[in-house]
Amino acid sequence: MDRRDFLKKTGMAAAAVGVGASSVAYAGSTIKWKMVTTWPKNFPGLGTGANNLAKLITEMSGGRLKVKVYGAKELVPAFEVFDAVSRGTAEIGHASAYYWKGKVPEAQFFSTMPFGMTANEMNGWIYYGGGQKLWDETYKPFGVIGRPAGNTGVQMGGWFNKEINSLADMKGLKMRIPGLGGEVLKRLGGTPVNLPGGELFTALTSGTIDATEWVGPYNDLAFGLYKAARYYYYPGFHEPGTILEALINRKAFESLPKDLQSIVENACRVVNQDMMAEYSARNPGALEQLVNKHHVQLRAYPNDVLTQLRKLSADVAADLAAQNKAAKKIYDSYMAFLDASKKYSRISDLAYLNARDAG
């Protein structure tokens, strides 16, 4: 017998339950969800963001919807998270959309693009600029809903064993840089290598690779990358505001009552902001340690390298758009939003940061 019938049969109308009822947490049965993730359990920032999402849903629902987190490989391997949520093995996942490029190339737009939007611009596009609608269309055939649930902010360009003084220094460079950033490096004459995070340190030390990107000061310090690479640390162009996504099985979501649906949606939004806030707070302190304690040398790409990186990034995005009609539609929306945001940034964020920094 479900609760509705019980209330009807006992003649107990909702309104008659009595004053003070709101002061006890809801005592109905518990729905249990499994969350699969592409991160090692408790991985700082990303994995803890997934934990936070599960905790918030459980907490706001007063325990009516309990979410249990599984790290990569605990229930399914990292790169099977999408399929696991699609077929309902798990009701929810935590990942990033560019991991599914083999299956859905255009999903990459909902993660990050080289020389693309920042975290705040991505949120503007997704929540108010039509991005979410396009994302929904993209995942619909798989029975999955995607929602922003974390952002790393501007990622660092990476760790190099030598200085990059010209385009010639990029030629032949063996660098761990996945995704579209890797494609850009390839077109510059470098060799992009894809390695899991756990192998970066050894690969750098042994000289298997000359350079690697990872995330930013907070994660890079924890990984000890400053000990592996000979000290040169460069700003990034390839992941300017990477969205981490919550993947939700559509049927599981739709079977929830409206208030729990709202709680799930809004928990994703909370984590989306919270992860960005955590990185905003932890990266500056980690950078201070890297520079002052570990004597890491900060460098910037020379202008001719930046110019080529920008040009090739635009090419790579256009090639992605050419893959299919859906990709073209998303590309057009993304680029229009990016173009307007760049112009606005010139009198807003960029103008302000330059003015503040000149002092």
Added chain:
Amino acid sequence: MDRRDFLKKTGMAAAAVGVGASSVAYAGSTIKWKMVTTWPKNFPGLGTGANNLAKLITEMSGGRLKVKVYGAKELVPAFEVFDAVSRGTAEIGHASAYYWKGKVPEAQFFSTMPFGMTANEMNGWIYYGGGQKLWDETYKPFGVIGRPAGNTGVQMGGWFNKEINSLADMKGLKMRIPGLGGEVLKRLGGTPVNLPGGELFTALTSGTIDATEWVGPYNDLAFGLYKAARYYYYPGFHEPGTILEALINRKAFESLPKDLQSIVENACRVVNQDMMAEYSARNPGALEQLVNKHHVQLRAYPNDVLTQLRKLSADVAADLAAQNKAAKKIYDSYMAFLDASKKYSRISDLAYLNARDAG
């Protein structure tokens, strides 16, 4: 009889309520909260943010906690919002902390500072950098809890009837610019004027003031300020990431069950991000209209003006810190976080935006 007694007396254990119970919304009594705001009802961005906060709480709680929004003057005048929440006339308010500077000067740090932190940096400081603890201490004597619940991002410097080509042009300038930004203008030899938004258009047209700041393209376009000022629009320095706050009566908050407390806290976080996303989406389009349709001229302050603005902004912040011990403590925390963030921005946001913009 309260619900707990009822369940006990009827021998109905929580676990026995039955499978499927989670699929009906909680049917207990309703708690009703009043929300007073410093904004005109439905004012774009700020007032709609307050509406959104009320809606989210109501929705996530399945109607157990219903929040009704009152615009400025509907229940109390705009600048009595803090007192109204403090004495419990309303359980919650939506405002910004710098409005209470007459009562609590140091509250201004939780709003925005000239040449201070951006929206993401403020979130880093508040959520992960000790800012929230300081804010709690600041409002504790008043029985009020403050939480971030919206951000405008970098505000524009404003509308001017003449170009600013040197420091001499700032002397004698009558400008609507409230708060610490106004104090900076005063020290430059200008005359800060405080006027409510509704009077800006007439004051500019009649020549009562020479210039005004307001918010940014989205709000400024809606106000028609481009028709009043002779076209010169400048980037801002005075409000680089203004936090809108939710003010919550502590007793009302503490009387809520834990799940509703979590819902209130997290609804504030959702609105905090959502307002920033709305401005990120609407400002670029509004700027395009201002420039292309209304032929607004974008200008930048010359370097000697910026240098003075920076210097005087630092003085004004130091003077605020000197007002009392609490202000000094918050100032020290704020400035340490800002200093580290500025250094990080040089290889992160600022480096990236400059690299992206050069193309």
